[in-house]
Amino acid sequence: MDQPILEMKNINKAFNGIPVLKDVNFSVKKGEVHALMGGNGAGKSTLMKILTGVYTADSGEISIEGKPVSIKSYEEAQKNNISMIFQEFSLIPTLTVAQNIFLTREKKTGMGLLDDKDCEKKTEKLLEELGVDIKPSDIVQNLGVGYWQMTEIAKALSQEAKILIMDEPTSSLTKNETEVLFGFINKLKAKGYSIIYISHRMDEIFQICDRITILRDGRYITTETCSETTLDTVIQHIVGMEFDQAFEWKERSYATDVPPIFEVRNLTARKVQDINLKIQPGEIVGIAGLMGSGRTELLRNLFGIDPIESGEIYVNGQKQTIKNPRNAIDSGLALIPEDRRMQGLVLEHSVKDNMILPILSKVKKGTFIDNKKSNDISNEFVRKLNIKTDHIFKQARLLSGGNQQKIVLAKWLANDPTVLMLDEPTIGVDIGAKTEIVDIIRAMAESGKAILVVSSELPELLALSDRVIVMHDGKIKKEITRKEIKSEEELQYAIQGF
Amino acid sequence: MQSKVSNLQKQENPVLKGFEWRNYIVYFAFVGVLIYFSITLSDDGFLTTGNLLNIVRQTATISLMALAMTFVISTGEIDLSVGSIAALSSLVGALALQAGYGIIGGLIGGVGTGLVVGLINGLLVTKVAIPSFLVTLGTMGAIKGFAMWVTDTAPVPIVNANFNFIFGSGDIGPIPVLLLWTVVFTVIAHVLLRKTSFGRQVLATGGNENAARFSGVKTMKIKLMVFLGTGLMAGLAGLLYAGRMNAGRFSFGEGDELSVIAAVILGGTSLFGGVGTIIGTIVGSLMIGTINNGLIIMGLDVSQQMIIKGIIIILAVAFGKKAMKR
Numbered sequence: 001m002d003q004p005i006l007e008m009k010n011i012n013k014a015f016n017g018i019p020v021l022k023d024v025n026f027s028v029k030k031g032e033v034h035a036l037m038g039g040n041g042a043g044k045s046t047l048m049k050i051l052t053g054v055y056t057a058d059s060g061e062i063s064i065e066g067k068p069v070s071i072k073s074y075e076e077a078q079k080n081n082i083s084m085i086f087q088e089f090s091l092i093p094t095l096t097v098a099q100n101i102f103l104t105r106e107k108k109t110g111m112g113l114l115d116d117k118d119c120e121k122k123t124e125k126l127l128e129e130l131g132v133d134i135k136p137s138d139i140v141q142n143l144g145v146g147y148w149q150m151t152e153i154a155k156a157l158s159q160e161a162k163i164l165i166m167d168e169p170t171s172s173l174t175k176n177e178t179e180v181l182f183g184f185i186n187k188l189k190a191k192g193y194s195i196i197y198i199s200h201r202m203d204e205i206f207q208i209c210d211r212i213t214i215l216r217d218g219r220y221i222t223t224e225t226c227s228e229t230t231l232d233t234v235i236q237h238i239v240g241m242e243f244d245q246a247f248e249w250k251e252r253s254y255a256t257d258v259p260p261i262f263e264v265r266n267l268t269a270r271k272v273q274d275i276n277l278k279i280q281p282g283e284i285v286g287i288a289g290l291m292g293s294g295r296t297e298l299l300r301n302l303f304g305i306d307p308i309e310s311g312e313i314y315v316n317g318q319k320q321t322i323k324n325p326r327n328a329i330d331s332g333l334a335l336i337p338e339d340r341r342m343q344g345l346v347l348e349h350s351v352k353d354n355m356i357l358p359i360l361s362k363v364k365k366g367t368f369i370d371n372k373k374s375n376d377i378s379n380e381f382v383r384k385l386n387i388k389t390d391h392i393f394k395q396a397r398l399l400s401g402g403n404q405q406k407i408v409l410a411k412w413l414a415n416d417p418t419v420l421m422l423d424e425p426t427i428g429v430d431i432g433a434k435t436e437i438v439d440i441i442r443a444m445a446e447s448g449k450a451i452l453v454v455s456s457e458l459p460e461l462l463a464l465s466d467r468v469i470v471m472h473d474g475k476i477k478k479e480i481t482r483k484e485i486k487s488e489e490e491l492q493y494a495i496q497g498f
Numbered sequence: 499m500q501s502k503v504s505n506l507q508k509q510e511n512p513v514l515k516g517f518e519w520r521n522y523i524v525y526f527a528f529v530g531v532l533i534y535f536s537i538t539l540s541d542d543g544f545l546t547t548g549n550l551l552n553i554v555r556q557t558a559t560i561s562l563m564a565l566a567m568t569f570v571i572s573t574g575e576i577d578l579s580v581g582s583i584a585a586l587s588s589l590v591g592a593l594a595l596q597a598g599y600g601i602i603g604g605l606i607g608g609v610g611t612g613l614v615v616g617l618i619n620g621l622l623v624t625k626v627a628i629p630s631f632l633v634t635l636g637t638m639g640a641i642k643g644f645a646m647w648v649t650d651t652a653p654v655p656i657v658n659a660n661f662n663f664i665f666g667s668g669d670i671g672p673i674p675v676l677l678l679w680t681v682v683f684t685v686i687a688h689v690l691l692r693k694t695s696f697g698r699q700v701l702a703t704g705g706n707e708n709a710a711r712f713s714g715v716k717t718m719k720i721k722l723m724v725f726l727g728t729g730l731m732a733g734l735a736g737l738l739y740a741g742r743m744n745a746g747r748f749s750f751g752e753g754d755e756l757s758v759i760a761a762v763i764l765g766g767t768s769l770f771g772g773v774g775t776i777i778g779t780i781v782g783s784l785m786i787g788t789i790n791n792g793l794i795i796m797g798l799d800v801s802q803q804m805i806i807k808g809i810i811i812i813l814a815v816a817f818g819k820k821a822m823k824r
Contacts, residue, residue, distance in 0.1 A: 074712065090712050092705035094772030095698075103702055104714040106695055113693040 003066055005030045005194050006051075006082075006163055011060035013046055020046050021057075024220045026213055028163065033185060033195045035205045035226075038215035039238055039457070044198055047215070048165055052077045052084050064163075083156035084165045091148055091155075093141035098123035100140055101155045126154050131187060146177035150184060157193070164188070167198045171292045182208050200290055200456075202231055202496045216240050231496075232489070239458075239488050249463050249482060252445070254282030259317055262419045262450040264302065267311030271297035272474040275311070279419070279450035284441070286465030287454045288495050294474035295454045296338055299421050302452075303335040304328040315418055329358060332418030336408050336425055338454075340401075344408040347397035351389050352378040354396050354407050358415045381410035385440060402433025409440055420444055421452045426460060438463060458488050470494045524764050524778055528785040535792040542795045549791070551674055555742065557787030558676035559584065559735040560754060561780060564761040565687040566731035568779045569724040571762050572691070574704040574771025575630040577725060579619060580732040580758055582641035584751030587611045587736025589645055592654035592746025601661050608737040609730060615641055616729015620722035630725075638755070645748040654746040665741025676738065680780075683731070688776040700724060704771025753804065757786050760811040786810070 004027040013021040021043045028034045036044050049055045051062065053071040062069055064080050071077050077084075091100050098119045107118040123136035132150045134143060140151060149169060156164060170178045185195060185208055197209055205212060206226055214221040214237045221237050260278040267275040272294040279285050289295040300306045302313065304322040313320045313331075320331040328335070337343035345354050356363055356374045363374040378392040385406045389399055396407055405425065412420065425441065426434040441464060445451050455461045461468065462482070468491065470478040478494050485491055536545045543549055563580045570577045591608030599607070615637060622633040656662060668675040691697035702710040703717045711717050732751075739750040763769055764785065765778025786807065793803050 075714075086712075090709045092702045092709055092713075092772065094705035094768075095702060099698065100713075103698065103710070104695070106698065108695075113689070114695060114698060 004028055005065055007061075007063045007066075008047070008051065009061045009063075011047065011050060011062075012058045013050060013055060014058060019218060021050075021218045024060075024215065024218070026220070027223075028194050028196060029211075030162075030194055031189055031192045032210040033189055033197050033208055035197045035199065035209040035212040036215070037199075037205070037212055037234070037238060038221075042215040042238075043218040044215055045167070046218075048084070048167070048196070048198065051082060052165065078159060078161070081160055081162040082165070083159065083161035083163070084167070085149060085152050085156060085169065090152060091140050094139065096137050096139050097127075097134060097143075097151050097154075098136035100151060101126070101158055105159075122158070123154070126158055130154060130157070130184065132184070144177065145172050146174075146180060149173075149181065153184070153188070161193075163194045163196065165196045165198070168200070168291060169197070170199070170201065170204060171290075178204070202234065206231070214238055231493075235489050235492050239492065251483070252282075252284075252442075252466060254280050254445070254466065256280055260314075260450075261316055261448075262452075263314040263317075265312045265314070267298075267301065267313070268309050269297070269301045269306060269311075270309070271306075272301060272471075275476060277452075277469070277476075279452065281448045281450060282445050284445050284451040284453060284464050284466050286461040286468045287452065287471055288456075288458070288461055288468055288491060289454075289471035290495060291456070293471040295471050296423055297474070298471070299335055299423050299452070299454060302328070302421060303333060305335075329415065329417075334358075334412035334415060334417035334420050336405075336412060336420070336422040338423040338427070340404055340408050344411075345396045345404060348395060350393045351382070351387070351396055351399070351407055352392040355381060355392075355410050355414055358411055362415075377414055378410075381414060385410055385413075386436060400433075402429040402437070405429055405433065405437060406440075409437065413440075413444070417449065419450045419452065421454075423454045424456065425453065426455075426457065434460070458491055462488060462491065472497050522766075524766060524781050524785065527764070528781050528788070531785055531788050531792070535788065535795075539792060539795050544792060544795055549795075551677070553784070553787045553791045554680065555674050555676045556791065557783055558680050559738050559751070560757050560761060560787065561680045561783040562683055562731045562735045562738070563728065563754065563758045564765075564779045564783045565683055565776060566724075566728040567758050567762045568687065568765070568767050568774050568776055569691065569697075569700050569727050570630075571759070571767050571769060572700050572704045572771060572774030573721055573724050574707070575623065575721060575724065576634065576759070577619065577630065577728040578634040578755045579615060579637040579641055580728055580735070581751035581754035582638045582645065583612050583615050583729060583732035584736035584739060584754060585748050586615070586641050586645040586648070587733040588740040588750045589648055589654055589736075589746035589748065591737045591740050592656050593649075595656050595658050595661060596654055601658065601664065604658075604661060604740075605737065608740070609733040612729040612731070612733020612736065613726060614729070616726040616732075617722075619729065620725030623725065624718040624721050642748070649746075649748070651748055653748075656740055656744050656746065662741050662744050665737045666744070667742060676742070679734075679738065684776060684780050691774055691776050696720075696723070701772055701774060704768075704774075706772070756804070756807055756811065757783075757790075760807055761786050763811065 006028040008024065008026040011021050011024045012019065024043065024047060026047060038044050046055065050057045051071065053073040053076050056072060062071060069080050071080060092103065101123050102119045107115045109115045120136040127134060127136065130150070132154065134147050140148065153164065169181060173181060188195065197205065199205055209226050211223055211225050212229070212234060213223045214234065216238065224234065258281060261281040262279040264275055264277040275298060287295045287298070297306065301308050304324045304327050313322055315332050322328045322331060341347060352374060355378045360369065363370050363377065375392065381387070382389060382392060387403050387406045387410070389403060396404060422441065426437050429437065438460065441451060441453070453461065453464055462485065465482055467479065467481050468485065469476055477497065480494070563584070567577060567580065587608040590611045591604040594607035595604040619633055619637055622628050623630045664675060666676070670678070691700065699710065699715045699720050702713070702715050703720045707717050736750065740746045761782035762779050765775055765782035767774045767779060789806065790803055793806065
């Protein structure tokens with residue numbers, strides 16, 4: 001019991017010479033739920049990818065039950081009884097639960113045909129043992145998401161997994177489903193399985209976990225026992241003491257005596273409820289919240305991607321009807337989406353073609369696109385935003401993350417929006433470009449626009465916002481002016497719902 | 499806790515109803531078509547044993563290709579080249595017979611041709627990673643051209659009576675050999691899809707390719723196999739055309755891809771992969787054969803038949819798509 005079932009020692013990993021893990025230690029005992037925590041970029045997912053064979057560590061040791069092992073592929077991880085529980089991507093939706101669990105491992109009858117009865121019987125036993133209330137013959141796509149995970153866990157256990165890795169397992173679950181999952185995790189624990197639990201939700205971690213290991217900036221910080229530590233200590237370890245100069249907040253002034261330039265009244269949609277929001281010209285409002293709190297969904301509703309059930313949107317005091325992104329653009333809204341590669345850019349197109357996409361009607365000469373005008377606009381933005389590209393005809397996919405994000409920004413700035421909404425504007429961007437993007441957003445605000453930023457990076461949110469709105473379960477839980485926020489910890493508390 | 503578990507009952511998926519309805523629509527439609535023609539064409543001999551067996555004879559080639567196509571579509575791919583393969587195979591088979599290689603020679607020639615094209619399709623889809631729609635659109639044209647070129651568009655007559663009996667016009671007692679071909683391959687295909695690990699892996703690949711790969715399914719190998727399957731069956735279909743018409747001809751199988759895909763989709767196989775049914779496919783194929791037959795008896799010509807087939811495909815896919823939406 002005392003010997004850890006899993007031990008990772010002095011793990012180092014660098015990408016392109018930039019270290020992301022520095023001498024990280026991590027150990028898990030048999031029959032414990034062990035939380036792995038840290039801010040974005042702390043190295044949690046890299047560490048887990050090394051454990052599951054997606055990446056190979058540059059140096060360091062992994063041992064299972066005291067024996068050193070080498071894991072170079074996911075198959076090898078499975079052989080070493082390690083299984084990653086993917087949220088919903090590793091099941092075949094059109095097959096039954098039993099067919100999924102025993103896929104490629106089915107028992108055959110004497111004639112070499114599949115013995116489905118045997119699979120279903122084994123599955124029934126497995127599900128009964130785990131106390132999961134589904135039938136082996138249920139088709140997966142007809143089950144709720146909560147059951148998908150349990151099916152996956154059952155599958156992992158049928159493959160002799162002893163260490164399960166769960167990454168934000170509750171992010172797509174309802175409260176009830178979460179309770180059921182926790183009951184299930186406790187059962188697994190009692191049976192001696194070990195679970196590595198990755199999550200940002202402190203309340204859940206304190207509810208379900210035995211120990212917490214914290215990483216920060218690629219370094220191992222500490223391992224705490226849940227029953228002996230406090231929320232304060234954990235938050236402090238996650239946040240650290242260093243203060244990034246580039247992200248220092250400057251108090252800004254904006255007009256408060258004029259009517260709001262952007263207003264949302266009683267907006268309700270599938271994932272958000274009763275949202276009321278006013279933004280002054282020149283004001284930057286940050287939205288904080290956990291994944292699944294409704295922050296991204298709100299932006300999608302405002303931009304007409306997902307339908308609104310009720311509520312009103314006003315720009316410059318005028319009521320707007322937004323049924324699709326085209327309406328939103330015409331109303332003066334712009335959205336920099338979360339995933340620039342999937343939603344923000346046409347990667348195969350040139351820098352220029354990407355930039356002029358939303359303003360095609362403005363650069364037309366008669367029926368055709370005015371080449372000179374569109375080239376001029378593109379060149380101007382390349383210069384203004386300091387986009388590092390050889391020329392405006394280069395394919396967007398050839399540029400670095402930071403420069404790609406600047407193209408997305410340029411794309412919308414060219415359209416001169418009244419309200420600029422940004423979802424995780426600096427995700428996956430290096431620190432230099434991050435600072436530049438923060439500056440661009442500030443400059444936009446200076447020119448009198450309303451800015452709405454969603455970010456899970458609190459330092460960034462604190463550096464930018466004049467006011468922070470905290471969302472939880474699709475509702476606005478709290479509204480704080482920047483001046484009232486004394487520290488990152490305080491905001492962290494608010495986000496966690498305390 | 500207990501009460502919470504019950505709160506979490508499986509969501510009754512509203513999609514489910516549409517789904518099942520979609521799966522059975524082909525059976526109702528088939529019965530409907532039969533009844534319709536039986537009434538409207540009662541004086542024209544539609545409902546005679548002779549005509550019904552005729553439908554089976556005329557449908558055999560489509561049915562065999564549709565069986566193999568069910569596997570291709572179940573993996574989420576498509577094969578447009580089946581008609582062209584049938585044309586070329588009928589010619590290669592006929593040439594082999596003409597050259598004196600006998601029935602076995604003709605069989606190897608015809609089926610071998612299909613396998614070679616299937617291999618090319620499969621390798622281009624899996625190794626070069628070109629979408630199957632484009633690959634088979636290309637081979638559809640190229641193979642058709644090849645079939646026209648090989649004899650300079652001239653038909654190749656087949657005088658081997660045994661070949662014509664086995665692959666075409668023969669009857670064993672009251673049963674046409676073409677019916678036997680259809681039944682035998684339907685049984686094989688059904689068992690293969692439902693009861694073997696190959697079939698399960700085909701459905702898994704189409705259901706979620708990434709997940710299938712993570713579960714240890716060699717998805718590329720599966721895809722290669724299903725294209726070999728359509729190649730093989732289209733090659734055999736070419737020989738059945740040759741046997742029934744006593745000749746190899748470049749124009750055989752023209753437009754068959756339309757009927758074949760319509761049969762599969764009508765039968766309830768999902769164009770998006772992951773769901774496939776052999777019984778549905780065969781009923782879909784018989785239904786298309788029946789419609790063709792009925793329209794001919796009604797006096798409509800080929801062009802009008804094509805219009806109706808095209809509309810049927812679009813309707814079938816529209817129903818399928820409606821059911822897929824969440």
